[in-house]
Amino acid sequence: MVVERAVYLQLVERGVRTGEACRLVGVAERTGWRWRREAVAAAAAASAAGWPSRVVSARYLSLDERVVIGDRLRAGASPAAIAAELGRPRSTISREIARNQDPSGGGYQPFAAQQRAEARRPRPKLRKLATAPVLRDLVQDLLQDRLSPQQVAARLRHQHPDRQELHVSHETIYQALYVQGRGALRRELATALRTGRAVRRPRSTTTRPPRFTAPMLMISDRPAEADDRAVPGHWEGDLIIGKDGQSAIGTLVERATRYVLLVHLGTRGRSAEVVRDALLDTVATLPQHLKRSLTWDQGAEMALHHQFTLAADMPVYFCDPHSPWQRGSNENTNGLLRQYFPKGTDLAGHSREHLTAVAAQLNRRPRQTLGWDTPAERLTKVLTVTS
Incomplete structure (x- = not known):
C-alpha cells in the first residue's frame, strides 16, 4: 500500500478531491481520509523533530517502513510476513513492535513510534553515575577508601540488595573514571586505583608472530x-x-x-x-x-x-x-x-x-x-x- 498512499497524496496535493483520489487509486474513502490525517500529523512531527535535516543510517527503520508495519498489522499480518515484505530480519520487526507500540494499549501507531525512536536515538546519553548523585557519592566514598571498582560494585549490592537504583557495574565505574562524561567521578579518584593509571589501556586483539627463534x-x-x-x-x-x-x-x-x-x-x-x-x-x-x-x-x-x-x-x-x-x-x-x-x-x-x-x-x-x-x-x- 506504500505506492497507493504516495499516489493518493500526490493527487490530493494537486487539488484532486478526496473521493476522486480514492477512486483513482482504488481504496476506500475512509482509508483516504486516514492517510490525509496521518500525513498532516507526520508533517507536524517532522517539523518539530527536525527529521528532514537529519541523515539517518539505513540500518534504522524509516518512517515509510513504520507506516507499512502499521498498515500490515491492522490487516492481520504476522511480524514474519512484514519482515519478508520489507526485507528486514523478523527480530527487527518484532523488536520494533514491542518497543514502540502505544504503552497505553492503543496498538502500533507509526508516527508515534517514529517519535519514540527519534527520542531514544540522540548520543551521547547521560551515564548512570551522572544522573544519580546519591549513587555517585557512595561510589566516590568507597573509591576514596581504596576499594577497587569491582569491590565497590559488589559492596553496594551487598549493602543495598533491594535498591536497584544503588546498583552499578564495575565497568560503569571504570567508564566514569576514564571516559569522564558529564557528572562523572572526580578525575583524581583514578589515582586511588591500584594501577594509578590516568588513561585506560585497551587489550589488543591482534595476533603477532612468535617472539623467539627457538620454538616456544x-x-x-x-x-x-x-x-x-x-x-x-x-x-x-x-x-x-x-x-x-x-x-x-x-x-x-x-x-x-x-x-x-x-x-x-x-x-x-x-x-x-x-x-x-x-x-x-x-x-x-x-x-x-x-x-x-x-x-x-x-x-x-x-x-x-x-x-x-x-x-x-x-x-x-x-x-x-x-x-x-x-x-x-x-x-x-x-x-x-x-x-x-x-x-x-x-x-x-x-x-x-x-x-x-x-x-x-x-x-x-x-x-x-x-x-x-x-x-x-x-x-x-x-x-x-x-x-
Missing part, C-alpha cells in the same frame, strides 16, 4: 597438575624493573605454596644471557622434584629459554601476549614487592643478601589462600613429605 611452549601446553596447583614444583616468573629500565630483579613464585625466590641481577643488566645465568644459579638450590616447570611472559629477557630448559631440566611455558592474569600469583607477589622496591628507584644497588632477607620476610607472611599458613610452612611440609 605455550601455557595451553602446560600440564593440568600446574593449573590446579595440586602438585608443587610449578613456578611463575617475571622481572620487576627499576628506574629508566636500567635495572631489574627477577621474581619466582611457586604456584602451590606461594613460596618466593628473588633472582639477583645486580649491575649486569637484564639481557637474555644475564637472566639465563641468574635463573640457573637460583633454581640450582631446588631439589629436582620442585623443578617441574616455569611460566613466564614473552619478554625479551627469555630469548634463551631453550638453553635454560636444557641446563636446568625445567621446561619454560609462555603466557599469551598481554595476559598477565595467566601468572596471577607472580603478579600479586610483584605488587607486594613494590613495598620494598618502589617504582622509579634503582634496583641494582640491592645486594643478594638483601634480596634473600626480603624473600624470607614474604615467605613468613601468613596467606588467606593457604588457610593462614605461611609459604615457608607449606614448603616445609612438601619437603618433609617427599624426603
Whole structure:
C-alpha cells in the first residue's frame, strides 16, 4: 500500500478531491481520509523533530517502513510476513513492535513510534553515575577508601540488595573514571586505583608472530597438575624493573605454596644471557622434584629459554601476549614487592643478601589462600613429605 498512499497524496496535493483520489487509486474513502490525517500529523512531527535535516543510517527503520508495519498489522499480518515484505530480519520487526507500540494499549501507531525512536536515538546519553548523585557519592566514598571498582560494585549490592537504583557495574565505574562524561567521578579518584593509571589501556586483539627463534611452549601446553596447583614444583616468573629500565630483579613464585625466590641481577643488566645465568644459579638450590616447570611472559629477557630448559631440566611455558592474569600469583607477589622496591628507584644497588632477607620476610607472611599458613610452612611440609 506504500505506492497507493504516495499516489493518493500526490493527487490530493494537486487539488484532486478526496473521493476522486480514492477512486483513482482504488481504496476506500475512509482509508483516504486516514492517510490525509496521518500525513498532516507526520508533517507536524517532522517539523518539530527536525527529521528532514537529519541523515539517518539505513540500518534504522524509516518512517515509510513504520507506516507499512502499521498498515500490515491492522490487516492481520504476522511480524514474519512484514519482515519478508520489507526485507528486514523478523527480530527487527518484532523488536520494533514491542518497543514502540502505544504503552497505553492503543496498538502500533507509526508516527508515534517514529517519535519514540527519534527520542531514544540522540548520543551521547547521560551515564548512570551522572544522573544519580546519591549513587555517585557512595561510589566516590568507597573509591576514596581504596576499594577497587569491582569491590565497590559488589559492596553496594551487598549493602543495598533491594535498591536497584544503588546498583552499578564495575565497568560503569571504570567508564566514569576514564571516559569522564558529564557528572562523572572526580578525575583524581583514578589515582586511588591500584594501577594509578590516568588513561585506560585497551587489550589488543591482534595476533603477532612468535617472539623467539627457538620454538616456544605455550601455557595451553602446560600440564593440568600446574593449573590446579595440586602438585608443587610449578613456578611463575617475571622481572620487576627499576628506574629508566636500567635495572631489574627477577621474581619466582611457586604456584602451590606461594613460596618466593628473588633472582639477583645486580649491575649486569637484564639481557637474555644475564637472566639465563641468574635463573640457573637460583633454581640450582631446588631439589629436582620442585623443578617441574616455569611460566613466564614473552619478554625479551627469555630469548634463551631453550638453553635454560636444557641446563636446568625445567621446561619454560609462555603466557599469551598481554595476559598477565595467566601468572596471577607472580603478579600479586610483584605488587607486594613494590613495598620494598618502589617504582622509579634503582634496583641494582640491592645486594643478594638483601634480596634473600626480603624473600624470607614474604615467605613468613601468613596467606588467606593457604588457610593462614605461611609459604615457608607449606614448603616445609612438601619437603618433609617427599624426603
